[in-house]
Amino acid sequence: MAKGFGINCIKYLVFFFNFLFAMTGLLTIIVGAIIQSSYHHYENFIGESFWSAPIILMIVGSLIFFISFLGCCGALRESSCLILTFSVFLLFVFITEIGIGVAGYIKHAELPGILERQFNRTLDDYTTSIEAQQAWSLVQGELQCCGIYGPLDWKPIFKNKTVPSTCCHILPVNVKNCEVKYSSEEGCYQKLLDFLDTKSLLLGGVGVGIAIIQLLGVIFACALSRAFRENYETV
Secondary structure, three states: OHHHHHHHHHHHHHHHHHHHHHHHHHHHHHHHHHHHHHHHHOOOOOOHHHHHHHHHHHHHHHHHHHHHHHHHHHHHHOOHHHHHHHHHHHHHHHHHHHHHHHHHHHHHOOHHHHHHHHHHHHHHOOOOOHHHHHHHHHHHHHHOOOOOOOHHHHOOOOOOOEOOHHHOOOOOOOOOOOEHHHOOOOOHHHHHHHHHHHHHHHHHHHHHHHHHHHHHHHHHHHHHHHHHHHHHHHO
């Protein structure tokens, strides 16, 4: 009687964790999509390798959502085989996430250098490339910044102490041109770096939260699989 009660407790705990797991899978997909959308805005300043992080997050979220149903079926049907398969898949995703996390941490250290190179490249191309002009208009308008390190970065390109119009967010009524004295003083390099750091922390936080739930899921699933097997052998 006590043994059956114990099995039922573990079974419903596994079912609960799988439901929670399915919700974290959906949350992971949503967070990945939001960050992917944010990265898309600044594609000209971010290296292609950084695009992969939110995409991988969405793939992992989809896998988690699928695996959670496998765990639920195994728990409800009291199938040690399904539960064991679920545990193996879960452990595989967990190890993969650790690998991705380590690679992401190493890659994140390269971000300042990548941003600096991309900012300088697009600044050099500003007069000849419409794409570069649109990229600068977007980053300066959305982040309320000017130039790479400040408005003086535009001095070789703009004359008469003027800067792109997106550098000025508020102009006096009688002033038509965006001049240095009315522009944002902060450069876009640090602003974008801080923005991406915030997104990276969000990615990392979601990853750690999922990893903890996964680890608990593996432990409970292994305990349930063993209990089902012992119960079957007893019968």
